[in-house]
């Protein structure tokens with residue numbers, strides 16, 4: 001049970017509601033249509049700052065009161081945004097220093113949104129003042145279900161390089177390292193004459209003649225995530241002081257880069273996430289599944305909220321596909337199948353003007369008499385009937401390890417390959433698990449690993465010694481681990497672990513890597529059981545058993561995929577990126593050895609099967625047919641026919 005349910009008591013179903021974009025005489029129709037659609041909650045006020053505080057310190061909450069009251073009267077809960085994601089134009093005029101800067105010094109001007117430097121004292125002060133007004137005003141309001149701080153922190157501006165940020169970065173570094181000598185040591189500044197004699201000499205990694213110092217880049221990512229987190233915490237503190245019982249969240253965006261979601265997760269009362277899979281991408285539902293598993297895991301397995309998705313097309317890709325009939329329902333249930341207790345959209349009513357006028361909405365430019373509205377209304381009714389699922393969790397015996405600092409460092413420059421990405425690394429390991437129907441958590445290195453039979457570690461380039469030791473202990477204690485190349489290479493300051501690659505895992509894996517041999521762009525290399533891409537390397541075994549060898553070129557006959565029994569467990573190592581079929585075969589072997597079973601053995605290809613477990617012992621089986629043809633699925637309680645893109649949800653008591 002997450003903290004929202006006691007207040008809402010039902011599935012969260014609704015959208016971002018922006019009533020300020022419409023004359024007030026449209027609002028009663030909004031409410032009427034919301035009831036028809038089964039809306040239980042809306043997110044209100046995300047971009048309302050300029051409308052409730054048109055001039056500094058001058059508030060106009062009248063219209064907002066009326067919107068809140070209308071919603072309360074209709075028994076619709078409000079996920080109340082703190083409005084600080086897009087400062088009003090007067091803030092930039094009054095305090096130009098609140099505007100963020102890119103690495104090359106470009107100022108990001110007002111006129112879009114998120115144009116604030118997180119370290120700006122003026123931004124924080126004005127944001128804090130607004131939040132205090134807002135929370136004081138609505139803390140007792142019957143519609144209030146949940147606080148929504150900011151919006152998608154770091155989505156457009158994950159890092160600000162301005163003078164204020166530079167000063168804050170110095171303070172952050174001083175706190176982290178304590179002395180400039182320690183900073184020099186951590187950043188390897190003996191290299192290229194970068195030695196500092198004072199913190200005042202340090203800058204953010206602004207555009208430089210060539211590669212900036214890798215440790216400087218990495219620390220700047222950490223600092224930037226922390227600076228945004230400070231903004232979040234500043235607001236949260238005000239909310240906690242005034243409404244200690246109302247849960248707080250911020251909507252995470254994308255999994256890959258911006259802020260360290262794992263570091264932020266512990267500060268959320270409930271995890272929430274915005275999901276925009278591309279209907280033009282035939283694998284986008286697999287990436288969506290990965291991010292849903294990540295969100296569930298970030299909340300320690302508790303239900304999370306899908307706070308935004310598109311009813312049909314978005315407007316920000318080069319080509320914006322409409323969702324096919326049934327696809328919105330299928331993808332909504334996919335989130336529920338992986339632990340969501342809310343299915344919300346961006347946005348309620350399609351904007352007439354502004355940058356998002358061609359983004360779909362629950363109510364389109366043409367009104368509500370159309371397919372999109374009919375489908376969302378049907379979904380609303382369906383979710384209202386699924387109350388038994390609320391609060392239930394999922395059990396996974398497999399976990400995939402994901403770490404943001406590792407991702408930042410992995411994608412840093414001046415590496416053996418320039419285009420190895422965290423996304424590709426994770427999805428190439430996750431996809432075969434998804435296709436095999438194996439449920440997985442996606443956990444940070446700090447998670448309790450002992451609950452998992454199998455741990456998959458894609459390209460853990462950066463690893464602190466204590467994390468490496470935890471992985472070694474995990475296997476020694478009986479765990480099965482699959483690790484890919486270019487893991488265990490550097491420490492938390494992006495300095496190479498000496499003693500032969502991958503030094504912290506050499507004993508665990510029973511091998512050492514003598515030399516990296518990346519493949520040409522788009523190139524492949526034959527393996528004894530398939531082919532590899534991106535990478536090859538010169539492996540010398542030191543006790544590991546060779547499962548596959550490279551089959552061509554200078555490495556022909558040398559180890560490519562190995563297995564090492566270590567303690568009571570087993571560690572597999574992949575010295576290349578095997579093609580999808582080979583990857584699937586290797587992971588299937590590891591799953592079998594670990595005793596990991598799919599959620600529904602024998603489910604047809606393209607059918608996603610998951611189980612949510614209620615506290616009362618009910619098992620909710622979700623079957624999702626991602627194929628555009630009908631088929632039949634065999635389950636323990638009989639055959640289930642599924643139309644194209646159809647969903648079947650059935651409770652069973654175990």
Ligand code: GAL
Nearest residue numbers: 151152274276308314346359
């Ligand atoms: C999200 C954002 C929303 C809206 C949406 C459009 O990133 O939070 O405000 O812009 O994208 O897809």
